[in-house]
Amino acid sequence: MRTDTTFKRAFNDMIDIIRTLDLGEELPSENALRAQLGVSRTTVRKVLAGMSARGIIISEAHRRIIGEQPLQAERYPKEETLAISEQVETSFMEWMLRDNACPGTEINEAELARKFGVATTIVREFLNRFQKYGLIEKRQNAGWIFKGFTANFALELFEIREMFEMRSARLFATLPDSSPVWKQVRAIRAAHLELLADIDARFQDFSELDSRFHRLIAAVSPNRFIEGFQDVIAMVFHYHYQWNKRDERTRNEIAIREHLALIDALESRNIALIDRACRSHLTSARETLLRSIV
């Protein structure tokens, strides 16, 4: 009943490990592989068995050696490596953004389960987790309602975001030169400059960099509630921008320049400068989001 996505993901990862080894070379121990693959030994053994069956690995007494290099074609497709609960997220987002975007829509667990082809349990569990994003609401003994990806949602989101982000950004002014954070700041500036240099081809990579940047800022003084909120922000930007492609290149270029200005401000340790750069970036991000909603 449970899907074997963990096995398939591990199998694919194992192919990459084997490619770093030579024909006839002995494999690391099951325990070592377990650590490398980040799964249990049970799964490692299943992967090894699968590879033996395909002749990639030859098991001799007390040792295993590489029989032949695996082909890329033997990899399992990406979809099969995602747990059902993860696939449901994508299905739901598509349903939400494409089909029934209007606020007030009732969400029917059973219907969604049928539509997505999964068990109701999974949909229920997903909706429970998804609730934290503030887009759906539960009614006692009845279904859920979709509150809508509305301007109000964006405004409430950004009100919190501004509080959290200004708080974190200001803290940078008090960090000693010796803090390891500065190295990360320099690294992320480099990543921004690189992306900017090749913006025409790689503008779609910005979404991930954006999330990384804001998480770095938040991380100066860890707070589990702020970290949890970063998930909300990441979700919104990930899916909303995936759906709305208008002006994507320009939007992203502007955001990169704002990030760079904020990085400069952070390094200056000047509170006024930090405040200004941070607020200006958030204002512009908010306006962009609002414009794409209406």
Next chain:
Amino acid sequence: MRTDTTFKRAFNDMIDIIRTLDLGEELPSENALRAQLGVSRTTVRKVLAGMSARGIIISEAHRRIIGEQPLQAERYPKEETLAISEQVETSFMEWMLRDNACPGTEINEAELARKFGVATTIVREFLNRFQKYGLIEKRQNAGWIFKGFTANFALELFEIREMFEMRSARLFATLPDSSPVWKQVRAIRAAHLELLADIDARFQDFSELDSRFHRLIAAVSPNRFIEGFQDVIAMVFHYHYQWNKRDERTRNEIAIREHLALIDALESRNIALIDRACRSHLTSARETLLRSIV
């Protein structure tokens, strides 16, 4: 399989409704009762059937009249009116606060389900919802870990709480005299004074008033994320103080006086005053919580 807690709760509520009616009087329609009881007509009919069977209601052709007044003893016990998913919350809190309070404890779905005598599905669902409180964390393909009711938890909680509450309190200074909020403020001040007058006997009622007060402040400018965070705060205070009774009376009396000071400040519309009263209350609340943790 599903429990009939909705029916039992409605049954109990129905007893209260009948007590306001006279013997021989005709009952409201099913639809009217549905609205009053806040359940579906299906459940109303089940309640009516149950009461008919006990002779409380007599069904004549096309009408129902009160046959005899129900006895309080006929009420279903409180526990049976709580959905399993609600009972699990209590069980879990007790388990957490009494038995295994130490940080890092692994939480085992199957074991909890056995201990609480419920299906694993329920425990899973509960843990998913409970995650938002920041006290547990999930590990992929494995169980959950309890992060502990620690000083750090309290500090992170109050950092956010301070941001949110100061923001809301300050907004009061900008409210026009005509705002309906002021009436609610006066009402809640009265409630505080009443409780204070009878503090020796009723100090335990403070927990609920506290939650009501802070939700009122937050409500001036609704924000779904702030409202969601109020749940976290309410949970912490509800359960933690239920567990730790030390100095409860004194603590609550102090808090009431701080609330009253904050109410005065709000009504003064003086930002500096509001800031001071709000911060001073939050600081004292934080210290109290911290003291009770260590």
Next chain:
DNA sequence: CATATGTTTCTTATGTATAAAAAACGGGGG
């Protein structure tokens, strides 16, 4: 024709089952 009740259909809450994955156990061999 509107409102009340009787009937049918659909959905949610909760229990049970089971394959996949993790963890624990146990016997060698270095």
Next chain:
DNA sequence: CCCCCGTTTTTTATACATAAGAAACATATG
């Protein structure tokens, strides 16, 4: 005694089943 591997036990992820509850439909009655 520690690591490696074979085996067994436990736990999680997911499917499915069903009674309780909600909603929709139908009929009757004033």
